[in-house]
Amino acid sequence: MQRWNRVAIVGVGLIGGSIGMALRQRGLAGQVVGIGRRPESLRVAKRVGAVDSTSTSLPRGVADAELVIVCTPVEHIVDQVRSVAQTCAENALITDAGSTKASIVGGLNGSLPRGVRFVGSHPLAGSEKSGPGLASATLFEGRTVVITPSPNSQRRDVQATARLWKSLGAKTVECTPEEHDAALAAASHLPHLVASALAAATPQKCLPLTATGWADTTRIAAGDPELWTQIFFDNQRHLLGALDAFEQVLKTLRTAIERKDRRTLTKLLQEAKHKRDAVGS
């Protein structure tokens, strides 16, 4: 297992905080530095044991780090990786944890100084809740992390990035940034959009009669509206494609209900159950 002398985490929310906590509890880092703009978040991150030290200065924070992980909202990642690349140690490995990949990896590809080792990644872990106060050293255990190299990525850097996530207990899969965004549109971004539409469409007076079904189906609608606005805009094209497919299925369901077409309705519900059962709890 690789051990890092100094790791810098840019953005110590739930994901960044959990990475720091896992690195520290697993004894994988000599020192973890948390970098952020808000002193209060940095204080919480330190108090819960997510980081050893903190800095509000990106250049100072990443100095001498062998590994830098950028865990900020997707709209800021490209700029921040560029800033990191300008000031970090030569030969430092840089990755991110953004929920979209094409604009980030594409935006950085070819525009980083020669020799900078950046490989994009996306841990499929998280929660509708946010902030370093909820960081957990076990957040990535058993979860999947998608690694999305660019055509220019060095094989050894891709492998080092995969090893990092595996050392936190995750499994890794590798695909192109475009493949990632198309798949995540259906697997994550559309579910969030649909959950939000469902919660928003529920009349206030019906809320007291909701039970576990509504609660499960709308849980992720409690996520941060600003973060998800960024993700939806960033992955606009694939998300709209996934929405088209969803609306097509919904239309078939509507027609079956209107016509009391039992065969079509039951068959579609069976198909849905089949897919849901395949994934498990």
Place this chain on the structure above:
Amino acid sequence: MQRWNRVAIVGVGLIGGSIGMALRQRGLAGQVVGIGRRPESLRVAKRVGAVDSTSTSLPRGVADAELVIVCTPVEHIVDQVRSVAQTCAENALITDAGSTKASIVGGLNGSLPRGVRFVGSHPLAGSEKSGPGLASATLFEGRTVVITPSPNSQRRDVQATARLWKSLGAKTVECTPEEHDAALAAASHLPHLVASALAAATPQKCLPLTATGWADTTRIAAGDPELWTQIFFDNQRHLLGALDAFEQVLKTLRTAIERKDRRTLTKLLQEAKHKRDAVGS
């Protein structure tokens, strides 16, 4: 707390089994009889302690019962309450646990022999899983049960029905069958439809990249397709109305994403979050 000498439960799935188990564990019934068509389900119900005895004969099972609870799929409830009414003891209290109420309460209103004490109810508890093997004596604790009297219901029967559910640990609310069906269309039936559409619309190849968000949002799509077909058809009018409202919100979200209209998108996501936060976990 009222104690019943003999309680008959028609249909010993998750709900019927849990009622029997709760009555027995709380010492509220001298004997609980489980009635069903499938000997295997009855055996399981007895083995897990949901019932004291079983019968595949409705007339024999309900004979001498002071309380009969019909927990079968919604399409069968009207016929079964009629059968129960023909053979149960005079003065027995009859209720049901169906997920729709207007067709059941309306279908029975005025058509039951004089003196039969039927009051409809719907416990807002359950799971995407089914069968007596998963019955739990605590299923109703802290949950809401909707009691839906007809214009002909006697006050004392409505109160006795509410007392029954409260004795199992539930809270009760009372409304008309129509009010129930309109509210549950938005609070339960539409979420199920949307969860099923989302699961069915997810491409098979994307399933390995789903995480907790997809899993939560689609969980109830694992429910029994036949039961939910019945519920969707039975509550067709209100469900289509709730679907209209949902599609309207979804259309607004789509347009905001297409136009990158940040203000509208974030505002709607905030409204969704606000409603979701109000309900809690």
